[in-house]
Amino acid sequence: MSKASVIYDKFDRHSHAQGLKGHATHYCPGCGHGLAHKFLAEAIDELGVQDRTVAISPVGCSVFLYYYFDVGNSQAAHGRASVVALGHKFANPDSVVISYQGDGDLASIGLAETIATAQLGAPITVIFINNAIYGMTGGQMAPTTLMGQTATTCPTGRSQFNGQPMKMAEIIAGLDGPIYVERVALFDAKQRVKAKKAIRKALRNQVEGRGYSFIEVLAECPTHLKMSPEETESWVKDFMEPVFPLGVKKDVTVEPWFHRNPPSFEGGKILQLAGASYEHPVRHCEGFPRHLAPSDISLKLAGSGGDGAQTAAMLIARSGINEGFDATHIPSYGPESRGGTSYADVHVAEEEVLNPGSPDPQILIAFNAPSLAKFGPTVRKGGTVIYDCSVVSDAPLLDPSIKVFPVPFTGIATDLGKAVVKNIVALGALQAATGIFPKETFLDAIRVALKDKCALIPLNEEAFAWGIKSVEALRP
Amino acid sequence: MALKERPKPFLLPEYCKGCGRCIDACAKGCITAGHQINPLTGLVPVELDLTSCNACGLCMDACPEPYGLRPAHEGPIPKFELEDPAKLYGVKPSDAPEPQDVPSVVLPLPRTEPLVIKGTYASAIGAILAGCRHVYGYPITPSTEGAELMAKFLPKLDGTFLQAVSEVAAVNMMYGTAGAGLPTMTFTSSPGFSLMLEGVSYMIGSELPGVFVDVMRGGPGLGNIAPEQSDIKLACHGLGHGNTQALVLAPSTPQEMLDLTILAFELSFKYRNPVVILSDGYLGQMTGKVQLPETMLKPGVPKWAVYGDALHRKNLISSIFLTETDLEAHNVHLNAKYEAMKVEVRSESFRCEDADVILIACNTPARTAKGAVQELRHQGIKAGLFRPITLWPFPIEALKAALQGAERLVVVEASAGQLENEVRLALSKAGVRDYPELESVRRMGGILPQQDEILAQVLGKKEVLA
Numbered sequence: 001m002s003k004a005s006v007i008y009d010k011f012d013r014h015s016h017a018q019g020l021k022g023h024a025t026h027y028c029p030g031c032g033h034g035l036a037h038k039f040l041a042e043a044i045d046e047l048g049v050q051d052r053t054v055a056i057s058p059v060g061c062s063v064f065l066y067y068y069f070d071v072g073n074s075q076a077a078h079g080r081a082s083v084v085a086l087g088h089k090f091a092n093p094d095s096v097v098i099s100y101q102g103d104g105d106l107a108s109i110g111l112a113e114t115i116a117t118a119q120l121g122a123p124i125t126v127i128f129i130n131n132a133i134y135g136m137t138g139g140q141m142a143p144t145t146l147m148g149q150t151a152t153t154c155p156t157g158r159s160q161f162n163g164q165p166m167k168m169a170e171i172i173a174g175l176d177g178p179i180y181v182e183r184v185a186l187f188d189a190k191q192r193v194k195a196k197k198a199i200r201k202a203l204r205n206q207v208e209g210r211g212y213s214f215i216e217v218l219a220e221c222p223t224h225l226k227m228s229p230e231e232t233e234s235w236v237k238d239f240m241e242p243v244f245p246l247g248v249k250k251d252v253t254v255e256p257w258f259h260r261n262p263p264s265f266e267g268g269k270i271l272q273l274a275g276a277s278y279e280h281p282v283r284h285c286e287g288f289p290r291h292l293a294p295s296d297i298s299l300k301l302a303g304s305g306g307d308g309a310q311t312a313a314m315l316i317a318r319s320g321i322n323e324g325f326d327a328t329h330i331p332s333y334g335p336e337s338r339g340g341t342s343y344a345d346v347h348v349a350e351e352e353v354l355n356p357g358s359p360d361p362q363i364l365i366a367f368n369a370p371s372l373a374k375f376g377p378t379v380r381k382g383g384t385v386i387y388d389c390s391v392v393s394d395a396p397l398l399d400p401s402i403k404v405f406p407v408p409f410t411g412i413a414t415d416l417g418k419a420v421v422k423n424i425v426a427l428g429a430l431q432a433a434t435g436i437f438p439k440e441t442f443l444d445a446i447r448v449a450l451k452d453k454c455a456l457i458p459l460n461e462e463a464f465a466w467g468i469k470s471v472e473a474l475r476p
Numbered sequence: 477m478a479l480k481e482r483p484k485p486f487l488l489p490e491y492c493k494g495c496g497r498c499i500d501a502c503a504k505g506c507i508t509a510g511h512q513i514n515p516l517t518g519l520v521p522v523e524l525d526l527t528s529c530n531a532c533g534l535c536m537d538a539c540p541e542p543y544g545l546r547p548a549h550e551g552p553i554p555k556f557e558l559e560d561p562a563k564l565y566g567v568k569p570s571d572a573p574e575p576q577d578v579p580s581v582v583l584p585l586p587r588t589e590p591l592v593i594k595g596t597y598a599s600a601i602g603a604i605l606a607g608c609r610h611v612y613g614y615p616i617t618p619s620t621e622g623a624e625l626m627a628k629f630l631p632k633l634d635g636t637f638l639q640a641v642s643e644v645a646a647v648n649m650m651y652g653t654a655g656a657g658l659p660t661m662t663f664t665s666s667p668g669f670s671l672m673l674e675g676v677s678y679m680i681g682s683e684l685p686g687v688f689v690d691v692m693r694g695g696p697g698l699g700n701i702a703p704e705q706s707d708i709k710l711a712c713h714g715l716g717h718g719n720t721q722a723l724v725l726a727p728s729t730p731q732e733m734l735d736l737t738i739l740a741f742e743l744s745f746k747y748r749n750p751v752v753i754l755s756d757g758y759l760g761q762m763t764g765k766v767q768l769p770e771t772m773l774k775p776g777v778p779k780w781a782v783y784g785d786a787l788h789r790k791n792l793i794s795s796i797f798l799t800e801t802d803l804e805a806h807n808v809h810l811n812a813k814y815e816a817m818k819v820e821v822r823s824e825s826f827r828c829e830d831a832d833v834i835l836i837a838c839n840t841p842a843r844t845a846k847g848a849v850q851e852l853r854h855q856g857i858k859a860g861l862f863r864p865i866t867l868w869p870f871p872i873e874a875l876k877a878a879l880q881g882a883e884r885l886v887v888v889e890a891s892a893g894q895l896e897n898e899v900r901l902a903l904s905k906a907g908v909r910d911y912p913e914l915e916s917v918r919r920m921g922g923i924l925p926q927q928d929e930i931l932a933q934v935l936g937k938k939e940v941l942a
Contacts, residue, residue, distance in 0.1 A: 008570060009570065015798075015799070016799075020491070020516060020517060023491060023542070023543040024490075024491055024493075024517075024543065025540075025541060025542065027493075027540065029493035029495040030495035030496070030497070031495075032540075033540070034539075034540025034541055034542075035497075035538075035540045037542075038540060038542065041542075052784050052785065053784070054784045057794070063796065066792050066794065068542065070570045070789070071789060072782035072783070072785075072788055072789050073782060073791070073793070073794070074651075074655045074782050074792070074793040075792070075793060075794035076648065076678075077675060077678045080644070080645070080648035083648040083649045083652065084648050084651050084652040084655070086652060087612070087648065087649040087650060087651060087652015087653040087654070087656070087660070088652040088655060088782070089652075090610060090636040090638065090649075090652075091610060091652065091653040091656030091658045091783070091784075092656055092783050092785070094784065094785075095784020096784070097784070112641045112642055112645065113641060113645050113648070116640070116641035116645060120638075188500065189534050189537065189538065192537060192538065222495075228496075229494075229495040229496050229497065230496055230500070233497070233500075261634040263609035263633055263635045264632075264633040265583060265607070265633075265774040267583060267584070267586065270601075270604055270605065270633065270772070271585070271586065271768070273629050273632060273633075274591060274601050274768070275591065276589065276591055276768060277589045278587075278588055279589065280589060314592070314763060317592055317763055318592045321592050321765045326764070326765055327765065328762055329762065329763040330758055330761055330762045330763075331761055353764070353843070354844065354846045354850065354927075355843065355844050355847045355926075355927055356762055356764075356843060357758070357844075357924065
């Protein structure tokens, strides 16, 4: 068999091709990698995919795969070859990506990546060289080292305290993602024919866009098993094969499915997704609401998850920006926002919001008693507190300079038939109590926010109007 | 039926390692284990006696060496001396073409009204406008919304969002896509960024572009999810193993989250190096006004990429340099690149021209510090703010200019002096010895410095000014 054309004519990357290195591999006599490389190179040749192939070199003895293969080459960190392969495959779905990995790489340090990539099932080809030992680092225990087998890190032989060997082909075949899993060997002519065939099939599955294929190759490492090449072949046959039985572990027929369109670069589509508007919002304000603050108004909205405090906060910020001011909204986030307290700090500034937090707000909207109790005392003198008197029976005593507006947010919203609009009732109350922006400013922001749910607009408008009415009713 | 003529094997002993796989493969017993050490290799090649050879070819199938046992008709009778196979078989160099750039295209974007969006969303939209269609990530508060938006938008743009099994997997997916020459990014937060650092070192070593948006949170360990400037040290001086550096950008508004993300992609391709955006928990979550740019990018494929096509077949993405002199030369090259990055320094000096007191702050604390400057000015104190936008390289020349005439320097930060250390290091490297003693306003654990704390620090020492 002549050298596959996928193998470089000269190994320029092998020590700058000095002397024999230009045409000899770096593998030891009797190593299984050379044959696995050869079968892979022949498969790439036969399928005519040399230009499209990206070979991922792992860490381990096959770290220098790129010395030999005249294809696109990418060298990965230890254990990460399969996910590097995914990065290549998704970047160019037409590429043919091969993740070639040893046992330390695939079955130990990269186990999470290996399993997750297999289960993802995207069409890549994984060639797994299992020689039951760490080669490059010098004969340490591999995840596939046999029970009783000695290695430098289990000098008296692998025992139960070192765990059992990982049967990767069986593990991978047990997943739903892969379509083809086979374990092959190299120790005689018959096995080599099967190995070659399996590698070709694994590659073809990818070229046809059918799915993820995994070939485990039982390979020889005479150097670290401390045997002659011939003895190692027998050892693989007599000792490895009973633990790692050869054969097809999974082979399902799947129609080609990995079709991906080229990414879109349509500006209009991106702007639409981002919710960008071409229309200049109508301004209703005469100027900055200086009756509340000279240049920066600080608000806090507080309630429990589901009260709609964040949405209301967002609508206030949006209203401010639509009026040409700067505005910010910071939500509380994290564990406490899942059903616990939920509060929002909002600022509206004439020029630029400088302090986006509201530790001492001028305006507080409280949706429940704990929020009112916690934040009521932080409200600045002369400020405004609006709270849901449907759920708060006893308001705490606040500074007499603070204007307090008890408004039944929940009661009104329930009467309207939808408790979720209580935050819009609160916005109506805010408008009437403070005059921060004109009514139309809020209504415009509400309509834009509901542009995909037009049917809800009248209900929200009604809720907003009731919020205003409730505050007006409190005034003498 | 005419029999196809099959070649017998021949072997250059220099390329035989004597593994003997061919011995078993030959049913005719033509091949035997050798007895003589080859002087060129120190190995013992097999010996061939082809008298009974029927040219079955199984020995050649069994040979693992590409230039080992080969069909005899490919070349003349071998001479048993070291000869270049190119001379024996004729030269057939790789037919891979010289790689070329597929250029990027700048496309116009219609003018729209400002968006009202949170910082992580602004960054995600910035990435999309910078041409990024491949995002990999692992959910971590307070950065998750960026990934969520990408998961929603990218499929509609025929892009890819993959939720990786871990941050380790995410950064290596980025390595793959970046290796293919395309823009890629991730959203993460402090503990997640720690986990990505191995991959960041590999990306720097392999000279791959990529954007990391680190929405910093409180540490060490699990810490909490509130804002802290906890990763300044990590991003500026600890990007994994080796001589690594990356441009570090520190936005302070949602608008800058968008602008600096777009810039990060540009710089990351310009220098073939990752770029880190250090945001903070507040900024990631903060909603504000964001104006979109008037252009967007459709990326090409750079000539160094391994895209998986004929044009780029010749390329290799790798950080291995086995020979010491090669690796030293690579490090010299990388360090020259880091030096060249110094032209990218950016900063904002706010009312520093006549300032007696200069506050130094970045991210959200810089906003608070700006508020403090205005309040101090209101009270008649000449205060100014120096805000580094690139934390690495540090904008030392701009800082030196801002310092002219300053009597006090106050570093305002949400960390235990990580920003202060950058300031000290930059001043020291620039040979600036004569500067006022550094004062600090520091909070940690997820609490940001407040304006009144800054005022207390400055006003508490007001008498020094007089």
